[in-house]
Amino acid sequence: METFESLVRAEFAPENTYLNTASNGLLPARAVTALNEAVRLRAAGRPLDSLFEDVEAARAAFARLAGVPVTRVAAGATAAAYTGVVAASLPAGAEVLTAENDFASVVNAFHVRGDLKVRAVPLERLAESVRPGTALVAVSAAQSADGRIADLPALREAAREHGARTYVDFSQAAGWLPVEADAYDYTVCVCYKWLLGPHGAGFLVVPEDFGGLTPILAGWVAGENPWDSCYGPVAELARSARRFDLSPALFTYTGLRHSLALIEELGVDAVHAHDLALADRFRAGLAELGHEPLPAPGSAIVSVPGLGHRQPALSEAGIELSARAGNLRASFHLYNTAADVDRLLDVLSG
Structure with a gap:
């Protein structure tokens, strides 16, 4: 029987x-093999039907991870595009509540509308800041800059009390933090970070009734019968969330299908425990060195103030992390070990 470590x-x-998984996850060998096979398939001029099948297999795998029926999952490319779809659904003058300094892909589309009231508050005050008249609350489940985890249950209850919709980005969470997409109106996730996929794939989860969204980006793949929807207006949009699909990056989805299969085999709960143990080991080591990370309890992302300038030297030493807002950001995932943490601490100690 294969163990977590052997897999x-x-x-x-x-x-x-x-x-540096918070920037880009590593590709598993099985995904690399699938990508190479897909490239050879196209180079040989052979039919690409199997690659479209991979899109559906990836969609189904993500639906299982998100805990929703596959009919509620749209396949696209970026979080920003789907934020734009959500933003376009709001009436002029609607209030959108966001967290201060959240990732641009989660908030920018609401600002560029120009006719929405966008209000930003500290992440820890998000739930208490929902008020009568708030139309939508948009937030990342885990903050990119420092790993802080939003109090999503409190946000859900506050939104329900005031009749606001919720839009949650799980891009920095899905893969190590359990996802309950059914608890929110809309959720989005790109897959090249903790889900270990190639760049160019993302999913939007919508309610069964589509939550008032209009498929403004729909093309032929959004038709109920895509191959009959290639010319002229789409005669019939898909009866499922596929109506929000974007033309898929086929190679990307072929690799992603196998990356998601690995996450399922390992189990998100096991990945969660593994990642947090390493993050906590790093936090403890930092304390011994006299450094205090930004508070982000329960997060696999650890940001350390005042050390961002050391990122280039660490990279030269063969340790890849990120510098974000002057902080040194380390992110721990399933392929990392205690030895990785100890090597980082050793180099930081000088």
Whole structure:
């Protein structure tokens, strides 16, 4: 029987100490193999039907991870595009509540509308700031800059009390933090971080009744019968969330299908426990070195003030992290080990 460790060892062999999943996840070997096979398929001029099947297999896998029926999942490319769809659904003058300094893809579309009332508050005050007249609350489940986790249950209750809709971005959470997409009106997630997929795939989860969204980005793939929807206006939009599909990056979805299969085999709960143990080991080591990370309890992302300037030297030493807002950001995922944490601490200690 394969263990967590043996499954991971079979899929990953990084050439450095890679602690930067919050920017880009590593590709598992099975996804690399699938990508190569897809490229050869196209180079040989063979039919690409199997690649479209991969899109559906990836959609189904994400639906299982998100805990929703597959009919509620749209397949696209970026969070920003789907934020635009949500933003376009709001009437002029509607109030949108966001967290201060959240990732641009989650908030920018509401600002560029120009006719919405966008209000930003500290993340820890988000739930208490929902008020009568708030139309939508948009937030990342885990903050990109520092890993802080939003109090989503409190937000859900506050939104329900005041009749507001909720839009949650799980891009920095799905893959290590359990996702309950059914608890929110709309959720979005890109897949090249903790879900270990190639760039160019993302999913939007919508209510069964589509929650008032209009498929303003719909093309032929959004038709109930896509191959009959290639010319002229789409005669019949898909009766499921596929009406919000964007033309898929086929190679990307082929790789993603296999990446998601690995996440399912390992189990999000096991990945969660593994990632948090490493993050907590790093936090404890930082305390011994006299450094205090930004508070982000329960997060696999750890940001350390005042150390962002050390990122280039760490990269030269073969340790990959990010510098964000002057902070050194480390993010720990399933392919990382205690030895990775200790090597980082050793280099930081000088």
